[in-house]
Amino acid sequence: MKHYIGALLLALLSSATAWAQPKLHWIETVHDFGAFHEDLGVVDCTFRAVNTGSEPVTVLNARANCGCTRPTYPRTPVMPGDTLVIGVAYDAIGRPGKFSKQVRVETNTGSVNLLLKGTVIGSPSTLATRYPVEAGSARLSNSMTPFGQATKGRVLAAAVNIYNPTDHPMRPAVDSLPPYVNALFRPEVILPGEQGSLSLTAYTDRCPDYGVVTDHFILIPDSENDPQARATVATTLIVNENFSNLTPEQLDKAPVATLSTETVNFDRLTPGEGKETRTFTITNTGKSELLIRRLFTADPAVEVSAKSMKIKPGKSTTVKVTVDRSLLRAGQPLNARLTLIANAPKAPSQIIRVIGEVY
Secondary structure (H helix, E strand, C coil): CHHHHHHHHHHHHHHHHHHCCCCEEECCCEEEEEEEEHHHCEEEEEEEEEECCCCCECEEEEEECCCCEEEECCCCCECCCCEEEEEEEEECCCCCEEEEEEEEEEECCEEEEEEEEEEEECCHHHHHHHCCEEECCEEECCCEEEEEEEECCCEEEEEEEEECCCCCCECCEEECCCCCEEEEEECCCECCCCEEEEEEEEEHHHCCCCEEEEEEEEEECCCCCCCCCCEEEEEEEEEECCCCCCCHHHHHCCCCEEECCCEEEEEEECCCCCEEEEEEEEEECCCCCEEEEEEEECCCCEEEEECCCEECCCCEEEEEEEEEHHHCCCCCCEEEEEEEEECCCCCCEEEEEEEEEEC
């Protein structure tokens, strides 16, 4: 009998202990601000939960996953039957576009994640800073996409962010992409007040040139509502030849491009009609065929061409450099750069200066 009574008392005690616990019922765990203007600054909301248990609820901590979101919570216990209120403030200044933030609340009953979301319509000053390029009614983060550099066969990436400040969705599109560039919009339709991204991928094995390669394409931010609003986006990448797989024997037998001069001097030039020409030579002092991958200049007054783009060991080719005097200006000296790119691993890229006094 004593054992029976003891077991009964223990069961009753355990049952009472299990029943006498704090318990929270959350009324809401998600708050959607909808779309609002950035000029409102800090916006706030509240999340509520009722203590449906028989013991007090204590909030141990509340942490946001971003510094722009600040939760507040009571430091005193929430009695049974009372309501717990968690306040959350979100700072929208300088943060246009869609947002989704979490606040993790830890109590003596466990933990829960609260979600706040919305769309910030950017102010003119913020848009001018973060999206300085106008393209019709849309705003772009940049109109130049530098891919960087890589050896032939590698893949490079770049991006353009697109902001929709209108009250209607935008479906962006591209035109005249370089053949070695792929484009992908994420998302395909940009909702009002939100940002989209144009992801660009450059496949260097499909690019015919070496060295600095410049190109461009047309971005149409709102192809359905305003197809005539367009922006020209420039692309730049540097393509290098891959010599990393060459063996020591192959390097020893590799071609070598030896220049007869590193400076082409036109001496004194007078602006006007006509052209002036000078020459220099490239000699292959290596042991296998030299391939001139590219020979170019960015100066519009200078033209350059090689008699042959393939040079056998011990042979030379003549390079012709021509200056168009009609594109010169008196008092502005000629100071151009020619770039030679070849399959010569010891010096795959060389610079030749083109100089002259213009009077």
